Amino acid sequence: xxxxxxxxxxxxxxxxxxxxxxxxxxxxxLYSSNNKNYLAWYQQKPGQPPKLLIYWASxxxxxxxxxxxxxxxxxxxxxxxxxxxxxxxxxxxxxxxYSTSYSFGQGTKLEIK
Amino acid sequence: xxQLVESGGGLVQPGGSLRLSCAASGFTFSSYWMSWVRxxxxxxxxxVANIKQxxxxxxxxxxxxxxxxxxxxxxxxxxxxxxxxxxxxDTAVYxxxxxxxxxxxxxxxxxxxxxxxx
Numbered sequence: 001x002x003x004x005x006x007x008x009x010x011x012x013x014x015x016x017x018x019x020x021x022x023x024x025x026x027x028x029x030l031y032s033s034n035n036k037n038y039l040a041w042y043q044q045k046p047g048q049p050p051k052l053l054i055y056w057a058s059x060x061x062x063x064x065x066x067x068x069x070x071x072x073x074x075x076x077x078x079x080x081x082x083x084x085x086x087x088x089x090x091x092x093x094x095x096x097x098y099s100t101s102y103s104f105g106q107g108t109k110l111e112i113k
Numbered sequence: 114x115x116q117l118v119e120s121g122g123g124l125v126q127p128g129g130s131l132r133l134s135c136a137a138s139g140f141t142f143s144s145y146w147m148s149w150v151r152x153x154x155x156x157x158x159x160x161v162a163n164i165k166q167x168x169x170x171x172x173x174x175x176x177x178x179x180x181x182x183x184x185x186x187x188x189x190x191x192x193x194x195x196x197x198x199x200x201x202x203d204t205a206v207y208x209x210x211x212x213x214x215x216x217x218x219x220x221x222x223x224x225x226x227x228x229x230x231x
Binding site: 001038040042044049050055061095101102104105106107 | 221224
């Protein structure tokens with residue numbers, strides 16, 4: 001099974017500053033036949049279901065603000081929020097779908113400093 | 114508008130059974146893989162099971178294999194999760210999610226809480 005590990009577990013960033021969350025997979029999630037990374041990012045606010053932000057590692061879901069971006073390939077990925085807004089306070093999860101047994105990272109809690 | 118509405122959660126004793134349902138609307142249900150994802154209180158997300166459009170392929174996380182069964186009724190636009198031999202560690206909010214393009218979840222229900230306790 002593919003294990004997803006996020007860092008840090010929690011993060012405090014000032015409003016307007018950049019926030020960076022990392023995600024590492026125990027094996028590559030890059031599918032060579034189509035050169036796509038099978039990696040997604042979600043945002044979850046308290047009492048709500050998760051919301052899809054990014055898929056294929058760097059494709060922003062429709063309606064997601066462009067301050068959210070995803071990067072990386074193979075086993076190392078990053079979610080970046082370019083200018084933190086108050087409404088971005090949430091827990092963020094990465095997820096691999098390379099394997100038929102999907103898996104999530106443990107989550108990163110993002111707060112305002 | 115895509116909607117996923119879960120039901121069937123509740124309190125059950127260890128070793129008991131429960132059947133969760135997810136009613137889908139606003140999209141062609143029979144065209145999508147579907148999944149169940151759970152979240153224990155205060156914990157992270159855990160994928161539980163997937164089912165192909167026609168029900169011919171199903172996948173499970175190791176911890177529920179042999180105890181849980183995912184199924185669907187495309188005529189009723191409904192997804193199900195039959196949970197048997199429930200354990201305390203199965204206590205969680207269970208979400209129904211639509212699978213997009215082979216793996217990411219683009220729509221989620223609000224979840225239904227399952228509590229396994231004596």
